[in-house]
Amino acid sequence: MVTAAPQRPAFLPRGELDRLLDLLHEDGRTVIGPIARDGAIVYDEIRSAAELPAGWTDEQAPGRYRLNRTDSPRLFNYTVGPQGWKRYTQPPRVPLATATRDGATVSFEPAVSEPQRLAFLGVRACEIAALLVQDRVLAAGPFADDDFRARRANAMVIAVQCTRAGSTCFCTSMGTGPEVTDGYDLVLTELDDGFVVGAGSQAGERLLSQLAPAAASKAQQQAVTDGVAAARATMADQGVAAEGLPARLMDRLDHPRWAEVADRCLACANCTMVCPTCFCTSVGNVSDLDGATNQTERRWDSCFNGDFARVAGGNFRPRRQDRYRQWLTHKFATWHDQFGTSGCVGCGRCIAWCPVGIDVREELAAIAPPYEEPAAPPPAIRPPSLDALVPLPMVSYSPSVAQEPAFRADTSVATVRAVAGETADTFMLWLQPDDEGLLAARPGQFVMVDQPGFSPVPISVSRVADGALWLTVRAAGAATQAFTTLQPGAQVGLRGPLGRGWPIDRALGRDVVIVAGGIGLAPLRPALDAVLAQRDRFGDVLLAYGARTPADRLYLPELDAWAHAGVEVAQIVDRAGPEWLGQVGVVTQLLDRRDWKGRQAVAFVCGPERMMQATVSTLRTAGITRRRIFVSMERHMDCGVGICGHCQIGPFFVCRDGPVFTVAELGDLFGREGM
Amino acid sequence: MEAAVGAKPRVGVVKLASCDGCQLTLLDLEEQLLPLTERFELIEFPEATSRRSTGPYDVLLVEGSVSTREQLEEIIHLRSQTRLLVTIGACANAGGIQALRNWADEPAWRAAVYPTPDYIESLATSTPVAEHVQVDAELRGCPIDPRQLLELLTALRIGRRPQLDGESVCLECKRRGNVCVLVAGGQPCLGPLTQTGCGAICPAYGRACYACFGPREQANVPSLHGWLGRELPQVQVDRLFAGFNAWSPPFRDPAARAVRRAHGRDGAGDDADA
Numbered sequence: 001m002v003t004a005a006p007q008r009p010a011f012l013p014r015g016e017l018d019r020l021l022d023l024l025h026e027d028g029r030t031v032i033g034p035i036a037r038d039g040a041i042v043y044d045e046i047r048s049a050a051e052l053p054a055g056w057t058d059e060q061a062p063g064r065y066r067l068n069r070t071d072s073p074r075l076f077n078y079t080v081g082p083q084g085w086k087r088y089t090q091p092p093r094v095p096l097a098t099a100t101r102d103g104a105t106v107s108f109e110p111a112v113s114e115p116q117r118l119a120f121l122g123v124r125a126c127e128i129a130a131l132l133v134q135d136r137v138l139a140a141g142p143f144a145d146d147d148f149r150a151r152r153a154n155a156m157v158i159a160v161q162c163t164r165a166g167s168t169c170f171c172t173s174m175g176t177g178p179e180v181t182d183g184y185d186l187v188l189t190e191l192d193d194g195f196v197v198g199a200g201s202q203a204g205e206r207l208l209s210q211l212a213p214a215a216a217s218k219a220q221q222q223a224v225t226d227g228v229a230a231a232r233a234t235m236a237d238q239g240v241a242a243e244g245l246p247a248r249l250m251d252r253l254d255h256p257r258w259a260e261v262a263d264r265c266l267a268c269a270n271c272t273m274v275c276p277t278c279f280c281t282s283v284g285n286v287s288d289l290d291g292a293t294n295q296t297e298r299r300w301d302s303c304f305n306g307d308f309a310r311v312a313g314g315n316f317r318p319r320r321q322d323r324y325r326q327w328l329t330h331k332f333a334t335w336h337d338q339f340g341t342s343g344c345v346g347c348g349r350c351i352a353w354c355p356v357g358i359d360v361r362e363e364l365a366a367i368a369p370p371y372e373e374p375a376a377p378p379p380a381i382r383p384p385s386l387d388a389l390v391p392l393p394m395v396s397y398s399p400s401v402a403q404e405p406a407f408r409a410d411t412s413v414a415t416v417r418a419v420a421g422e423t424a425d426t427f428m429l430w431l432q433p434d435d436e437g438l439l440a441a442r443p444g445q446f447v448m449v450d451q452p453g454f455s456p457v458p459i460s461v462s463r464v465a466d467g468a469l470w471l472t473v474r475a476a477g478a479a480t481q482a483f484t485t486l487q488p489g490a491q492v493g494l495r496g497p498l499g500r501g502w503p504i505d506r507a508l509g510r511d512v513v514i515v516a517g518g519i520g521l522a523p524l525r526p527a528l529d530a531v532l533a534q535r536d537r538f539g540d541v542l543l544a545y546g547a548r549t550p551a552d553r554l555y556l557p558e559l560d561a562w563a564h565a566g567v568e569v570a571q572i573v574d575r576a577g578p579e580w581l582g583q584v585g586v587v588t589q590l591l592d593r594r595d596w597k598g599r600q601a602v603a604f605v606c607g608p609e610r611m612m613q614a615t616v617s618t619l620r621t622a623g624i625t626r627r628r629i630f631v632s633m634e635r636h637m638d639c640g641v642g643i644c645g646h647c648q649i650g651p652f653f654v655c656r657d658g659p660v661f662t663v664a665e666l667g668d669l670f671g672r673e674g675m
Numbered sequence: 676m677e678a679a680v681g682a683k684p685r686v687g688v689v690k691l692a693s694c695d696g697c698q699l700t701l702l703d704l705e706e707q708l709l710p711l712t713e714r715f716e717l718i719e720f721p722e723a724t725s726r727r728s729t730g731p732y733d734v735l736l737v738e739g740s741v742s743t744r745e746q747l748e749e750i751i752h753l754r755s756q757t758r759l760l761v762t763i764g765a766c767a768n769a770g771g772i773q774a775l776r777n778w779a780d781e782p783a784w785r786a787a788v789y790p791t792p793d794y795i796e797s798l799a800t801s802t803p804v805a806e807h808v809q810v811d812a813e814l815r816g817c818p819i820d821p822r823q824l825l826e827l828l829t830a831l832r833i834g835r836r837p838q839l840d841g842e843s844v845c846l847e848c849k850r851r852g853n854v855c856v857l858v859a860g861g862q863p864c865l866g867p868l869t870q871t872g873c874g875a876i877c878p879a880y881g882r883a884c885y886a887c888f889g890p891r892e893q894a895n896v897p898s899l900h901g902w903l904g905r906e907l908p909q910v911q912v913d914r915l916f917a918g919f920n921a922w923s924p925p926f927r928d929p930a931a932r933a934v935r936r937a938h939g940r941d942g943a944g945d946d947a948d949a
Contacts, residue, residue, distance in 0.1 A: 038854035038860075038881060039854055042852065083852065092849070263897075266843070269842065269846050269849075270855070270867070273845065284838055285838065289714055300849070300850055305840075305846075306842070306891075306893060307841060352858065355866075356902040455835075478835045479836075
């Protein structure tokens with residue numbers, strides 16, 4: 001959309017609206033616009049202006065929506081219905097790829113996106129704001145969603161000014177309306193006898209010159225101003241205190257209201273489905289009976305669903321209050337950190353379409369009311385914004401490979417060299433990727449391993465050597481269990497390397513403290529490899545390794561080898577048999593009497609979150625600051641590139657911004673329940 | 676759910692107290708039936724074949740609730756013969772519509788229904804299979820959904836976890852573009868509490884969901900009950916829960932009130948709301 005110089009507004013009699021539709025049709029566009037169906041205004045294909053909902057108006061309240069007939073000739077005399085335009089820009093179901101398996105051979109064929117040319121008719125100011133938010137979320141990040149981009153580029157936006165507002169509308173407080181100011185090709189303001197029309201882009205100018213309408217009169221232009229002012233006036237007392245809201249909300253993560261609203265919340269996900277900016281998705285598989293051909297499909301998902309934050313072995317947000325807090329804080333606070341804008345455009349859909357009438361405006365006012373003047377706000381304990389998240393310097397530990405791993409969005413094929421048992425429930429998957437770019441994986445990065453018919457699994461790289469990746473995998477679910485049956489020569493899909501790993505550079509010249517719990521040693525092994533490759537460039541190196549039992553320890557021969565190569569290897573187990581002569585207890589006991597004060601030591605920690613919490617506390621006591629303690633976080637990951645929404649912790653996408661973070665970056669969110 | 680079963684798994688389909696509709700879903704798979712029989716050995720399926728078996732089974736699909744002493748003995752025996760036991764349908768999962776008798780005077784109901792009640796030997800309660808033996812997976816619905824059945828069988832073949840979402844019906848409604856019959860139509864819809872899997876059929880035809888797939892994870896019954904009670908008498912709201920899944924724990928309180936009120940157990944007399 002190229003913005004044009006504002007032209008003098010024109011007037012189009014209502015009877016000539018079909019001329020506009022005809023021009024759009026001649027341009028090869030399908031027109032999507034409002035129709036009255038099943039008691040609501042929904043967006044569907046419009047062939048002629050006669051299909052528009054003449055005379056209909058709406059009445060909205062928390063948990064309630066009704067359409068009423070009036071004698072008005074107006075076609076747009078209602079506010080927003082249940083559906084946003086995301087139905088057409090990010091459809092509920094999108095084919096992603098076809099994954100096939102033929103014996104040991106696999107292939108992954110991405111679906112081709114060839115969206116129709118569309119024209120959106122009747123887009124309101126808040127909805128334009130929502131499209132612009134989607135642009136930032138889906139098309140402006142490090143990874144752009146091509147399907148969204150193509151659909152958005154193929155859609156013309158014909159806006160309609162709101163001249164009335166419903167009781168659920170609050171665009172004025174979110175700064176998105178009611179006036180249409182940007183992001184449109186044409187804008188219509190409906191009067192009793194027709195439309196005042198203006199163009200907002202060169203494409204809109206062309207349309208307007210083809211329509212060749214008369215200039216709008218002064219009175220007509222005044223009616224536009226008055227109409228918008230009337231809508232604005234309705235909303236004067238029904239908004240949210242948006243100024244400073246993100247900080248206030250993140251200060252109130254422990255507010256008792258979260259539990260109270262959870263007593264009412266059904267966790268049914270309607271708010272997220274009707275929200276025009278909620279973007280979270282999951283990928284499903286439709287397979288034939290043998291799993292030979294598998295169609296993968298991306299579909300709308302919601303942070304209110306039970307499986308959304310689940311990983312093998314647990315759920316990071318088990319309670320309704322966790323999920324409501326995640327949604328509300330993301331929408332109104334951490335969205336700013338991630339995308340430089342609020343996630344809320346004030347359309348009020350989540351209020352009207354909540355089956356039990358929960359009103360975000362009331363919840364925000366109860367949880368995060370404006371601070372009373374003139375008292376200064378209490379000192380905020382809040383996580384730093386993404387602005388503070390700088391790319392960590394990372395060195396490749398295989399010097400033959402280019403330093404900057406190229407990002408790869410597509411799944412490529414890798415061949416299994418071997419699968420070998422490591423402990424009772426873990427095994428090593430040794431993969432030779434077709435795409436050598438994967439070998440550029442840096443310590444702490446991960447890959448998505450894809451088998452046709454299964455959900456892709458994020459696995460950290462536990463070594464790169466000899467043209468192959470070593471992955472240490474725990475057989476925790478069906479997909480990882482299926483890896484164990486792979487024979488040498490079989491193929492899997494691989495995508496990556498992904499995420500931000502251990503900043504080995506930060507440890508140069510310093511003592512290095514590596515603390516691992518159980519399988520947490522796997523992503524740390526490349527860090528050890530990197531340190532040992534240039535051992536004389538680091539100070540003292542300690543590996544503190546805790547495991548449930550002696551038999552649960554990974555890489556037994558290497559533990560000895562590291563000890564001989566200049567690493568102090570300390571080990572401890574929870575439970576031991578008579579054969580164990582070492583320490584018994586928790587991993588922090590290995591750190592208890594250490595002292596790194598004044599030594600600027602750097603710590604890399606990976607293990608269960610509780611273990612990392614205890615470890616961080618011990619390390620800080622021993623003199624390592626939060627900025628020099630790095631932890632690797634685990635969350636549910638689907639896309640690996642920050643667009644599916646599953647792995648969020650506060651402002652962070654663990655897949656894209658992590659999985660390695662400094663404890664200072666995570667701040668108050670580290671170890672917090674229900675995040 | 677375990678990983679892939681053997682090359683040609685031995686499958687049984689059996690029923691306890693039920694109407695057979697869920698079993699018939701298997702026959703309704705039509706064009707998938709032959710491919711299925713090439714991949715699974717159907718060793719017990721009285722609705723389809725007179726060939727009988729006593730097991731053992733790699734996979735056993737169990738329809739129906741435990742309503743008689745024989746059924747109780749049978750399910751315990753079948754469990755011992757079965758690797759993966761899958762309950763299919765609201766009767767097997769939740770006790771079915773017949774579980775309404777769990778709050779009633781069972782001999783009185785029997786006498787009211789059967790001309791010669793002495794011939795009938797049934798337990799005082801109709802209970803889900805999982806109250807008696809371990810269940811490995813369940814397919815919800817009254818009846819079950821053919822796509823979910825196919826997904827279960829496919830997942831067993833491939834070795835993946837069956838994709839049986841625990842989310843509410845609302846998501847599927849919104850993905851389909853259905854207009855909410857509760858918010859826009861004022862109908863008492865149980866979709867927000869109900870596990871998905873049906874494809875949101877009823878709301879797609881303008882009818883409220885009556886929870887035949889049963890309560891979902893985190894079903895917040897008191898909240899929706901209270902909300903619906905703003906416009907409907909409590910007895911009517913209670914009755915919404917006294918359906919095929921009445922005995923499932925989240926629905927039990929309102930269902931019990933509905934049954935007791937209808938039969939004067941609380942002294943309120945018959946059908947006080949009628």
